[in-house]
Amino acid sequence: MKKITGAHAFIEAIRCEGVKHVFGYPGGAVLDIFDAILDAPDLQFILSRHEQGAVHAADGYARASGNVGVCLVTSGPGATNTVTGIATAYMDSIPIVIFTGQVSTHLIGNDAFQEADIVGITRPCTKHNYLVKDVNDLGRVIKEAFYIARTGRCGPVLVDLPKDVMNSLVNFKYPESVSMESYCPTYRGHLGQIKRIVGMVLKSKRPVIYAGGGVIHSNASDELFALAEKIRVPVTTTLMGLGAFPSGHELSLGMLGMHGTYAANMAVTETDCLIAIGARFDDRVTGKIDEFAPKAKIVHIDIDPTSISKNVKVDLPVVGDCKLVLKGMLDQLEDMKQEISELRNNSESWLARTDEWKKEKPLRYTQGDTIKPQYVIERIDEIAPDDTIVSTEVGQNQMWTAQFYRFKQPRLFLSSGGLGTMGYGFPAAIGAQVAFPDRTVVDIAGDGSIQMNIQELATAVQYNLPVKVMILNNGYLGMVRQWQALFYRHRYSHTCLSTSPDFVKLAQAYGASGLRVENPKDVDDAIREALATKGPVFVDFVVESEEDVCPIVPAGAPINNMLLV
């Protein structure tokens, strides 16, 4: 067998994993790998303009496609710049593998130039990480890294590659299988528990399904839909679960939690059986934890045992993959026609009640002389194709998108839910566009958050990735301003962005297109024009400056305590 360098072995390994696209940024410690990349025309490398952008792009790629996103950066600052992106992926359970350069092994610990203990730094925000000290371990480590990232509860895995390991020679053979004594996720739910869950659900009078991102990760939307229809149970989703159940369906209650719908929050407060599927009872969902779903028996289906009874005491847990557990439930329900019809009879009045809540207090806003941000989102939803991928930044733009864009399929909504990372949306949209070059990809942004990774416009232009960035420009860090207005006596401390750049000129300076819209009647035309334009476009929507996201549940209050206007 011919010996090859660690760098060429690296290329061979990721090729064996089926990697087609790598996001990243070069530097001294990864020169060998970047040299080897030139010999691999089958790998498309996307040069970001900041390492954070590269990780978010790999993350957006993974969320949209379901495949592992890959990122390659240099040591020291290159590696530390990835930390926000890694923590974002960790909080939302996104499968990415981050390769970082490292100084040569004999220099590790010497405070060498561009040295950082990235394995130490990222230990708490990765699912697992590795430092490869011996080139003979390279194949096994990369195999394990991809396996860990995409199995069980997915997450980011970092592999640190010292320079001397990359230029030493190895007889390389990529392992065919993984053998890890200490890692064995549970996929099949316990059959007895599944039977008990079905029994509990069938006995309930006012059941509600609370579906989270886990349904999307395990591609269980069809099973969720089948279950909800079969037993006629209303469904609310978390932010991460948007698209897991079609928004606008008669059984859909919309999103729950801090900015959830009135119907969803009331239903969860009144339900006698809450069926949590791939969700983790986050504080933005539960509000005051002691008063969350106070009348309910709680069922919890999750692949991660640590999620169960972490925040809320669960009556019936089952650890397993959402798709397999839901299939198991559907199998059990096969020969229970009698019980199902009883449940459906019982729940008719419950469904009537949830419908009433929906009609009584729907999400609403009033369009006046200035453009309302919610209106822009509704119009994008109306005009853009059905398979449009929508990313968001974090803040008001994110919550309005969650409320007013009707996501009907999974993997169309990309947003930083757990960590709440401003600057996520634009690079994530770039990653999604790389995965799906022919689909429409829109980033719904604010004037604050778009500036956190605006340099990625150069990436979009370089690779002709026609991402459409819709900036809801209200001149404020809107969500924080809203909190200051509601809970800090309108004292706007450092939330006014009066000196934003001219986004149209800025887009043009990068070689992209820019549009500005100030009048509500021009919104539709601008969206159409942006979607019809070939390259990346910034559309600067000058919107109502002090519009609030409603409903809002004040921090620490129970979720049925909503400020509606």
Place this chain on the structure above:
Amino acid sequence: MKHAISVLVENQPGVLSRVVGLFSGRGFNIESLSVAPTLDPSKSKMVITTSGNKQVLEQIKKQLNKLISVIKVVDYSEKSHVEREMILVKVKAREESRAEVLRIADIFRARVVDVSPTSYTLALTGDTGKLQGFIEILYPIGILDFIRTGTIVMEREMHGRRKLVS
């Protein structure tokens, strides 16, 4: 209540840091810790003593199990077990107290491991309660130096005897 949790891990660099980082990052408490390789040198066993309510302990065990480098987690407070710690204690021993220190050592079955004209160094193993009692008795005499290991535990082999009794 104190819980002694044993954690079988892969014997690799950084694994201790993963376990300890988990405790600090999630606000769990470590009262004592002992780590050493097992008979199989590719693995290490840690024993962590910790405390918390039922929910916290459940989380500790689950979170430990979630770490990729962790192979097995056992909570010994749920099992009949033998528990040992060891202390080395250097006690002031001048003429008037030299005999007294040896008497106390004898009562507790401690061993004298070092001696000087003014002090004895005693080694004692036992469970937490015994060691605590020993320290309290020696304290008035004057403790010059003191060091204590973490707890180690092993499950009792009682299955056969249980059968005989029932």
